[in-house]
Amino acid sequence: MAENILVTRGLTKRYGAALAVDHADITLPKGEIYGLVGRNGAGKTTIIRMVASQTVPTSGEVELFGATGERDLEKARSRTGAMVEIPSFYPYLTARENLEYYRRQRGIAGARVVEDALEQVGLTDTGKKKFKTFSLGMKQRLGLALALMNRPELLLLDEPINGLDPEGIVEFRNLLLELNRQYQTTILISSHILSELQNLATCYGFIDKGRMLEQLTAVQLAEKCRDCLELRVNDAPRAAAMLERELGLRDFEILPGGAIRLYEGLSEPQKVTRLLVEQGIALSGMEHRGANLEDYFLSLIGGVHHA
Amino acid sequence: MLKYMNAEFYKVTHRVYPAGFLGVIVGGIALIMVLLRQNAGPGASFDFMAGALCMVLSVGLYLVVITCDMVFSDQYKYNTLKNEVAYGLPRARIYLGKLIAAAIVSVVLCAVILAFYLLLARLLFPLGAATGETMTALGQALLVAFPLWLGGMGLFHMLLFLMKGSTAASIVYVLVVGVLGGGTLELFSTFLPRLRPVIEAIQVCLLTTPFDRLLSGGPSNGLIAYAWIVGMAWLLGSTALGLIVFRKREIS
Numbered sequence: 001m002a003e004n005i006l007v008t009r010g011l012t013k014r015y016g017a018a019l020a021v022d023h024a025d026i027t028l029p030k031g032e033i034y035g036l037v038g039r040n041g042a043g044k045t046t047i048i049r050m051v052a053s054q055t056v057p058t059s060g061e062v063e064l065f066g067a068t069g070e071r072d073l074e075k076a077r078s079r080t081g082a083m084v085e086i087p088s089f090y091p092y093l094t095a096r097e098n099l100e101y102y103r104r105q106r107g108i109a110g111a112r113v114v115e116d117a118l119e120q121v122g123l124t125d126t127g128k129k130k131f132k133t134f135s136l137g138m139k140q141r142l143g144l145a146l147a148l149m150n151r152p153e154l155l156l157l158d159e160p161i162n163g164l165d166p167e168g169i170v171e172f173r174n175l176l177l178e179l180n181r182q183y184q185t186t187i188l189i190s191s192h193i194l195s196e197l198q199n200l201a202t203c204y205g206f207i208d209k210g211r212m213l214e215q216l217t218a219v220q221l222a223e224k225c226r227d228c229l230e231l232r233v234n235d236a237p238r239a240a241a242m243l244e245r246e247l248g249l250r251d252f253e254i255l256p257g258g259a260i261r262l263y264e265g266l267s268e269p270q271k272v273t274r275l276l277v278e279q280g281i282a283l284s285g286m287e288h289r290g291a292n293l294e295d296y297f298l299s300l301i302g303g304v305h306h307a
Numbered sequence: 308m309l310k311y312m313n314a315e316f317y318k319v320t321h322r323v324y325p326a327g328f329l330g331v332i333v334g335g336i337a338l339i340m341v342l343l344r345q346n347a348g349p350g351a352s353f354d355f356m357a358g359a360l361c362m363v364l365s366v367g368l369y370l371v372v373i374t375c376d377m378v379f380s381d382q383y384k385y386n387t388l389k390n391e392v393a394y395g396l397p398r399a400r401i402y403l404g405k406l407i408a409a410a411i412v413s414v415v416l417c418a419v420i421l422a423f424y425l426l427l428a429r430l431l432f433p434l435g436a437a438t439g440e441t442m443t444a445l446g447q448a449l450l451v452a453f454p455l456w457l458g459g460m461g462l463f464h465m466l467l468f469l470m471k472g473s474t475a476a477s478i479v480y481v482l483v484v485g486v487l488g489g490g491t492l493e494l495f496s497t498f499l500p501r502l503r504p505v506i507e508a509i510q511v512c513l514l515t516t517p518f519d520r521l522l523s524g525g526p527s528n529g530l531i532a533y534a535w536i537v538g539m540a541w542l543l544g545s546t547a548l549g550l551i552v553f554r555k556r557e558i559s
Contacts (some may be wrong), residue, residue: 049558052392053393054392054393054557054558056557071397074395074397075395076395077393077394077395078394080395082389082393088385088387089385089387090380090387091385093318097317097321100317101314101317101318102314102390102394104310104313104314104317105313105315106310106396146390
């Protein structure tokens with residue numbers, strides 16, 4: 001059984017009357033890249049902030065590397081790297097000085113660590129430029145450098161690609177994949193850019209209005225998002241049996257409510273309709289469906305909402 | 308804790324702030340002393356200048372606002388505390404590490420300023436008849452002032468951690484230290500004579516009261532002991548309260 005790096009149980013955060021996170025249960029096994037998907041204000045950042053000790057949960061528990069008590073959690077957090085919201089540094093210090101400050105504070109051995117971290121994120125040539133003059137993309141890179149400086153076993157990243165240019169996004173993605181592949185770094189990442197998340201994540205958690213709606217692996221998501229032909233018929237079991245016997249189609253599922261999802265024979269839908277009509281099965285609708293992460297998320301929360 | 312403080316010293320020494328602060332103070336002292344020298348009568352001496360220093364030691368209560376701010380560095384404005392708590396640094400270490408670093412920075416800056424003042428006074432003014440006694444009195448006055456500065460530092464440090472901005476913390480600090488100790492309570496007791504015993508009890512605990520007694524009666528062992536009790540009570544009380552509240556504080 002895979003070792004769990006992060007487990008949250010009934011994690012809840014209330015701000016006055018507003019419930020920001022409502023009993024969120026997350027399980028993140030070692031070596032996985034967990035994509036946290038949700039709208040603005042869904043509770044993604046609050047969950048990450050509770051894991052990163054920036055906010056105290058109203059109730060529930062965080063378990064990191066098997067540790068749960070406050071003191072043990074503090075120790076466990078030294079094995080993590082975090083970038084939550086916009087990276088924050090001292091504006092009057094340079095990139096090197098800022099990282100050197102945190103290196104000393106954290107007791108990370110070897111001054112070379114700072115150079116390595118800057119090199120990893122492509123910020124070696126910032127020289128004497130103060131943080132206050134950095135572009136948003138440079139700030140994001142420096143935030144990532146800080147998160148990586150201690151070679152974390154768990155990376156907590158909240159909207160990390162905001163402000164990065166297209167080239168930066170690709171580099172960032174490759175860097176995360178490399179860290180994950182080479183060092184088995186476990187990653188919890190939230191992002192609005194779902195297409196980007198789909199390029200990275202090996203498992204997903206869907207959150208809406210503070211509630212965790214569903215957790216599934218990338219394989220399960222791919223399964224659910226497969227191209228299919230959805231048929232709405234009056235007798236689904238008989239129609240399915242017919243399709244199997246007459247057309248040799250076996251890859252389908254019968255949904256509650258009398259619909260059939262057919263995953264093969266998609267190029268010749270007319271054969272399917274002809275067969276059903278010939279066999280006296282009433283076909284009230286037929287739709288070609290295929291979904292990506294975005295479609296799946298929207299279907300999960302019941303469509304597009306406007307704040 | 309040592310690593311934490313090492314980092315704080317690194318940050319402070321890479322800012323223009325301490326050098327700028329020191330430059331302004333030292334420049335101000337030099338200017339005042341040169342003007343005094345030019346306009347001084349025959350009685351002006353090093354002893355007089357050293358004695359005058361005892362009269363202005365309460366200014367240190369306000370200078371701690373600057374030295375604490377140097378170390379705290381607008382943590383809430385720049386949101387840098389999140390980098391520390393996310394890494395699992397215990398909040399008590401963050402709080403105490405910055406407090407101790409601020410105390411050390413203050414002591415170093417204070418030593419430099421005092422040394423400069425005395426050195427310049429020695430260069431510009433002749434020694435008086437009782438230099439030894441004056442220096443002893445100055446030493447005793449510093450023993451009165453030091454714990455009170457620490458008490459003020461503890462209070463301001465707590466306000467920095469508990470309030471949203473340095474400006475608000477400074478205003479509250481000046482209200483507590485300056486206004487309460489500046490005769491406001493006397494005014495209250497005039498209008499509310501029934502509350503006089505309570506007001507007197509409060510006055511005994513104020514950080515400014517030992518300074519008032521230093522001005523009126525000069526330094527003594529009794530005053531030194533009293534100043535240490537008041538200063539340490541403020542330091543320990545405010546630090547305990549600050550630690551309790553900061554433990555659960557939201558870091559946004």
